[in-house]
Amino acid sequence: MTKVQVNLPTGGYTIHIGPAGIGKIGELVGELKLAGKALVVSDDNVGAMYGEKALNSLADEGFKAELATVSPGEDSKTLAAAMKLYTKAITMELDRHSPIIALGGGVVGDLAGFVAATYLRGVPFIQVPTSLLAQVDSSVGGKVAVNHPLGKNLIGAFFQPRLVIADTSVLNTLPVRELSTGLAEVAKHAIIAAPDFLDYLEENHLAIMAKEQGPLAEIIRRSCQIKAGVVEQDEKEAHLRMILNFGHTIGHAVEASVGYGLYTHGEAVAIGMHGAALISRYLGLCSSETVSAVCSILRRFGLPLLARQCSPDELLAFFSRDKKRVGGAINWVLLKSIGEVAIVNQVPEDVIRKALAEIT
Amino acid sequence: MTKVQVNLPTGGYTIHIGPAGIGKIGELVGELKLAGKALVVSDDNVGAMYGEKALNSLADEGFKAELATVSPGEDSKTLAAAMKLYTKAITMELDRHSPIIALGGGVVGDLAGFVAATYLRGVPFIQVPTSLLAQVDSSVGGKVAVNHPLGKNLIGAFFQPRLVIADTSVLNTLPVRELSTGLAEVAKHAIIAAPDFLDYLEENHLAIMAKEQGPLAEIIRRSCQIKAGVVEQDEKEAHLRMILNFGHTIGHAVEASVGYGLYTHGEAVAIGMHGAALISRYLGLCSSETVSAVCSILRRFGLPLLARQCSPDELLAFFSRDKKRVGGAINWVLLKSIGEVAIVNQVPEDVIRKALAEIT
Numbered sequence: 001m002t003k004v005q006v007n008l009p010t011g012g013y014t015i016h017i018g019p020a021g022i023g024k025i026g027e028l029v030g031e032l033k034l035a036g037k038a039l040v041v042s043d044d045n046v047g048a049m050y051g052e053k054a055l056n057s058l059a060d061e062g063f064k065a066e067l068a069t070v071s072p073g074e075d076s077k078t079l080a081a082a083m084k085l086y087t088k089a090i091t092m093e094l095d096r097h098s099p100i101i102a103l104g105g106g107v108v109g110d111l112a113g114f115v116a117a118t119y120l121r122g123v124p125f126i127q128v129p130t131s132l133l134a135q136v137d138s139s140v141g142g143k144v145a146v147n148h149p150l151g152k153n154l155i156g157a158f159f160q161p162r163l164v165i166a167d168t169s170v171l172n173t174l175p176v177r178e179l180s181t182g183l184a185e186v187a188k189h190a191i192i193a194a195p196d197f198l199d200y201l202e203e204n205h206l207a208i209m210a211k212e213q214g215p216l217a218e219i220i221r222r223s224c225q226i227k228a229g230v231v232e233q234d235e236k237e238a239h240l241r242m243i244l245n246f247g248h249t250i251g252h253a254v255e256a257s258v259g260y261g262l263y264t265h266g267e268a269v270a271i272g273m274h275g276a277a278l279i280s281r282y283l284g285l286c287s288s289e290t291v292s293a294v295c296s297i298l299r300r301f302g303l304p305l306l307a308r309q310c311s312p313d314e315l316l317a318f319f320s321r322d323k324k325r326v327g328g329a330i331n332w333v334l335l336k337s338i339g340e341v342a343i344v345n346q347v348p349e350d351v352i353r354k355a356l357a358e359i360t
Numbered sequence: 361m362t363k364v365q366v367n368l369p370t371g372g373y374t375i376h377i378g379p380a381g382i383g384k385i386g387e388l389v390g391e392l393k394l395a396g397k398a399l400v401v402s403d404d405n406v407g408a409m410y411g412e413k414a415l416n417s418l419a420d421e422g423f424k425a426e427l428a429t430v431s432p433g434e435d436s437k438t439l440a441a442a443m444k445l446y447t448k449a450i451t452m453e454l455d456r457h458s459p460i461i462a463l464g465g466g467v468v469g470d471l472a473g474f475v476a477a478t479y480l481r482g483v484p485f486i487q488v489p490t491s492l493l494a495q496v497d498s499s500v501g502g503k504v505a506v507n508h509p510l511g512k513n514l515i516g517a518f519f520q521p522r523l524v525i526a527d528t529s530v531l532n533t534l535p536v537r538e539l540s541t542g543l544a545e546v547a548k549h550a551i552i553a554a555p556d557f558l559d560y561l562e563e564n565h566l567a568i569m570a571k572e573q574g575p576l577a578e579i580i581r582r583s584c585q586i587k588a589g590v591v592e593q594d595e596k597e598a599h600l601r602m603i604l605n606f607g608h609t610i611g612h613a614v615e616a617s618v619g620y621g622l623y624t625h626g627e628a629v630a631i632g633m634h635g636a637a638l639i640s641r642y643l644g645l646c647s648s649e650t651v652s653a654v655c656s657i658l659r660r661f662g663l664p665l666l667a668r669q670c671s672p673d674e675l676l677a678f679f680s681r682d683k684k685r686v687g688g689a690i691n692w693v694l695l696k697s698i699g700e701v702a703i704v705n706q707v708p709e710d711v712i713r714k715a716l717a718e719i720t
Contacts, residue, residue: 079439090510121503121516143481150450156481157517
């Protein structure tokens with residue numbers, strides 16, 4: 001398996017990338033000198049597909065492992081779901097050295113990670129992301145959270161995993177739209193930080209869309225490397241880490257204005273990246289070739305560039321709410337060229353409006 | 361005000377000790393370069409006595425501060441109470457730079473600290489402990505938590521405050537039994553780490569019991585210094601920090617076996633320190649003079665040495681449950697002399713039984 005090393009002040013860890021990773025969970029967790037009991041957290045769908053394989057792998061290495069599943073989807077990211085997992089952990093008598101293993105997509109990772117961060121003030125946390133989005137994005141960075149009825153991810157922690165296993169073979173069963181949503185974040189990493197990686201994506205987009213294992217492992221490796229590089233310099237999200245929000249200001253507004261679920265996260269971010277590229281162009285920060293390069297890769301990955309259901313006024317209303325929340329100014333992550341971003345917190349409203357008119 | 365500096369890998373902070381600290385909250389929080397909104401968390405009793413003073417002090421420095429209170433007592437250390445505080449924080453639109461200020465005893469500190477650790481993945485946390493126990497113990501060390509129906513403090517985090525203000529004048533209204541419970545932890549710090557501090561306590565016990573401000577400030581200062589010294593070397597409780605559990609193995613069993621509430625925490629720990637000193641003596645680790653010195657200071661502080669309601673068998677049953685939980689052995693914190701402890705994980709049962717017979 002390919003490895004990416006993440007080095008952080010609060011402790012480093014390795015991301016293992018390749019096929020058949022789930023069958024190696026026991027071995028890799030054992031290498032961390034952990035033993036005894038383990039709790040695997042999954043959702044009903046992923047648990048049915050891979051739960052037994054994960055438990056067997058852990059049993060082979062002598063772990064007494066059990067599986068706890070939650071309903072699939074964002075509705076499971078609650079304190080109530082966390083409470084059920086605490087109860088499971090307590091009745092299993094998990095101690096401070098017992099790993100909690102997230103086997104699933106972003107929801108499972110966020111929920112299980114929050115429980116691992118807070119059960120007994122923190123127990124070893126292992127991520128086994130099973131969607132491309134989770135493999136390239138949410139399993140790197142240490143952000144874990146549950147939702148509050150009044151907003152997403154408002155209750156959480158920065159808590160790093162001890163190990164990440166990205167099994168590329170599970171992507172074989174991933175629906176194409178889920179593949180695309182992960183590829184939006186892959187494209188984002190290339191656009192903000194690595195022109196050569198964008199070239200690779202352009203050249204290999206057919207192999208990637210056909211889920212060839214080699215290119216999939218490569219794009220996960222590069223994505224994790226880029227995100228890890230940013231997070232290593234700014235673990236607690238002081239400033240630099242902001243560049244990872246490229247496309248997310250408009251993306252979040254698109255998701256919220258049409259209601260969560262119509263667009264996938266990646267689709268909304270793709271539309272947002274298109275919008276941010278246009279704003280960059282209108283401000284004279286980047287060339288039209290840069291905008292074209294952004295649009296090209298998003299099209300290759302089957303991602304939308306336009307949010308026809310939204311109106312500029314609706315989206316602007318979301319920005320002004322955000323603006324109020326952060327106390328005055330939105331930090332726009334804009335492009336100077338592929339691989340070079342600028343943070344701009346004063347963008348004239350007519351420029352934003354022009355870009356929004358273009359993408360809606 | 362006297363200051364104690366705590367230096368930790370995850371960020372240091374200052375403990376301010378002296379009279380009239382509550383009136384200085386605004387000024388001291390302002391010195392941390394925090395501004396804007398602030399949430400003061402208290403219980404109904406402490407909030408009624410000092411809430412307005414705290415809010416006024418914050419308003420004087422330009423903060424928009426609000427008070428949220430919970431019912432007094434351990435029953436407020438729940439996820440449900442935390443949820444109400446999250447909702448308050450969200451509706452107040454607290455952001456990442458808005459301090460959450462715990463004004464109260466250990467329960468308020470643990471609950472507000474847990475909310476500060478997890479709201480928006482962590483916001484600035486300020487401790488204003490109003491009981492002696494909280495001033496000398498729970499406000500140093502960064503352990504925050506809520507209870508689970510199946511056990512105390514099972515859901516929590518290590519999260520350091522940005523500032524601690526120990527206002528000695530609030531102790532004037534503290535009932536003597538609450539004073540004593542705090543003094544048990546003060547005595548513990550002296551016994552495990554500082555013979556000269558134990559001498560100070562012996563010489564000044566009358567002034568301390570009479571709540572003279574100077575000696576109170578001094579014992580808080582020394583206690584915080586000793587605990588900070590231990591925590592600085594072992595923030596996440598790997599090993600050294602274990603010495604702070606002196607008296608707590610038997611103490612917890614005493615509390616649990618008679619039901620929480622009959623003995624205060626400090627009373628149970630005093631009985632536990634007596635028991636641990638006896639075990640140390642029976643194992644030949646320390647002299648009978650050391651046991652006498654332990655008993656002497658506990659008596660001076662109005663603390664019990666015996667738990668007449670308990671039986672050795674009941675207490676032993678709690679140890680074997682603990683033993684199972686930690687996977688095999690209890691780490692007994694024992695005394696070689698005043699200021700010198702030993703961690704022993706193999707103590708013959710007949711020795712334990714003999715000590716338990718002596719203290720029940």
